[in-house]
Amino acid sequence: MIESSRRNFLTATGSLGLAAATPMTGARAQAANTIRIGVLTDMSGPFRDISGPTSVVATRTAVQDFGNRGFNVEVLVADHQNRPDVGVSLVRQWIDRDGVDVVVDVPSSGVALAVNSVMRERNKVYLNSTAATVELTGGQCSPNTIHWTYDTxxxxxxxxxxxxxxxxxxxxxxxxxxxxxxxxxxxxxxxxxxxxxxxxxxxxxxxxxxxxxxxxxxxxxxxxxxxxxxxxxxxxxxxxxxxxxxxxxxxxxxxxxxxxxxxxxxxxxxxxxxxxxxxxxTFYWDLNDRTRAVSQRIVANGTPGGNRPSMGHAGCYSATLHYLKAVADMGVANAKASGVDVINRMKAMPTDDDAFGAGTIRPDGRKLHxxxxxxxxxxxxxxxxxxxxxxxxxxxxxxxxxxxxxxxxxxxxx
Structure with missing residues (x-):
């Protein structure tokens, strides 16, 4: 399953269809001023409730909360089926065909480690929320990756x-x-x-x-x-x-x-x-006023069955919001040119959002809260x-x- 959604939640369109409907010069200008976020997740398997559709809604809520800062944001969605080969194939397709700049979520440590290598190879940004392996900040740490939410x-x-x-x-x-x-x-x-x-x-x-x-x-x-x-x-x-x-x-x-x-x-x-x-x-929806507020916004945007956000979903929200702040700080062109530069900017900026409050990101890519x-x-x-x-x-x-x-x-x- 692959889905693409515009910032306002109201329309859904494939990125190829969007490009075909726009004059070539306009399409190029739009692409140059558009950040594409890929939510790679488990939409139908054992991690569906702790990632899946609610991770997608949380990511879109972060885009909504970020607001209009002079560039477009699109969210694409794919189901990796908990298979590393499927996850790698989808990410390569996203980067090569759809111009995805950042991949978010990725439950299942095996898939996460495989995607980690691809994002480093292609110099894109990888914000892992739902995989738990400590290798992402250990032996397989990458200058293109931040491990956001929790680990073993x-x-x-x-x-x-x-x-x-x-x-x-x-x-x-x-x-x-x-x-x-x-x-x-x-x-x-x-x-x-x-x-x-x-x-x-x-x-x-x-x-x-x-x-x-x-x-x-x-x-x-x-x-x-x-x-x-x-x-x-x-x-x-x-x-x-x-x-x-x-x-x-x-x-x-x-x-x-x-x-x-x-x-x-x-x-x-x-x-x-x-x-x-x-x-x-590392997050509970009823922990304090800020966690209750962000949880209410996420649920209001359409979580399945009123599913309350877990720490994995909160990580998707928090990581996406901080990423977009870094893009606004350094400019879209610079952000699209180098994933490493974006990660370095994110590490240099203190984090603060309704999900986790104030925090920092270590040089090894470990988000602290x-x-x-x-x-x-x-x-x-x-x-x-x-x-x-x-x-x-x-x-x-x-x-x-x-x-x-x-x-x-x-x-x-x-």
Whole structure:
């Protein structure tokens, strides 16, 4: 699926059709003064609710909030089907045929790392919001990439560390068998062990397509681990946690920890299942007046079923808005000429928006903002729809993410 939309949300047209309908000189002038944003996402797979259509709406809301600053903005949309080859093909087509200047979102770490290489090769801007692999600011860091919203180190430190401190000394992991799952499992294991806990076992499930977690849950049950770490995301996390409840792991004294759980996942599971668990996000729609305001604007622009934005969606909004500010600062012609120059301008400018508040971007491409440890409310505690979280702990921006010196990023080696 590929879609293109104008700034005002009211018309949708393919970029080729737009060019054909305009005189050649006018088309060239318009193209030269038009920034094209490609939202590469999961429109129909396991990450649809935590990225997908709501990421598209969040990106368009950022364009709307940016306003008219003397240049045009178009938003294109494509579904990468959680396949790196499909993602690479779509991005090459966007750049070569459609003149896309920046790619946003990109759930699935395997796809994200593949796209990362293409954007560097073509000197375009890549703003990743929904993939979690720390490699984007580590061994595969790029001068063309900013990793915006969260990563596995942050998740492991906040959720894993908190559970060990709360008495969860023994762990068993059920992990999605791809780059993101491996990274999240490994990072959490490191925090568990450094805090004095121990890992008693782990098992990996195929990705995508696993719907029956019974054999994996039986192994977790037999391990007698105090904490069963669910190292996957999206529909996989929902199914695994739901089935853990059906198997009675919690009734038998084991605690199930979703290591990457979004507010949209909690909505799908329901508070009866998710209530009492803990999770980490860098954004919550009901955190403060600014997050409530931006969430209201995003939902008003047409999220499916009134879906509230998660941290991934907020990252698409925030990254797009900061990118457009950088383009306005340096000029469209300069921005289109070099993705590296745009990234450098974005790093030099402090960030500030309704989703994350004030922040900065490190030389390795890591966007910094606080991380929040939440406890999911029980049905009795919730006041209504989407009232899901109680804030337990805030990790300051400068402590929330892996120290730059530990990342082995070539951009900051001395």
């Amino acid at each position: 180190w942050m998740l492991a430190r906040s959720t894993g560390g908190a559970l060990v401190r709360a008495g969860g000394q023994s762990w068993f992991f059920i992990t999605a068998d791809y780059a993101f799952g491996h990274s999240l499992e490994n990072q959490t294991m490191e925090f568990v062990r450094s805090a004095g806990g121990r890992v008693v076992g782990s098992v990996r499930h195929p990705f995508p397509g696993t719907t029956d977690y019974s054999s994996f849950l039986l192994q977790a049950q037999a391990s007698r681990a105090q904490i069963v770490g669910i190292s996957n995301a999206g529909v996989d996390a929902i199914n695994a946690i739901k089935q853990a409840g059906e198997f009675g792991l919690m009734r038998r004294g084991q605690r199930v920890a979703g290591l990457l759980v979004f507010v949209n996942d909690v909505n799908s599971m329901g508070l009866q299942i998710a209530g009492g668990s803990v999770c980490t996000e 606080p991380a929040y440890l939440f406890q999911v409310k029980t049905p009795q505690e919730s006041r209504g729809a989407w009232d899901f979280y109680t804030l337990l702990q805030t990790t300051p921006a400068e402590e929330a993410f892996r120290p730059m010196a530990q990342g082995n990023c070539a951009l900051v080696r001395t």
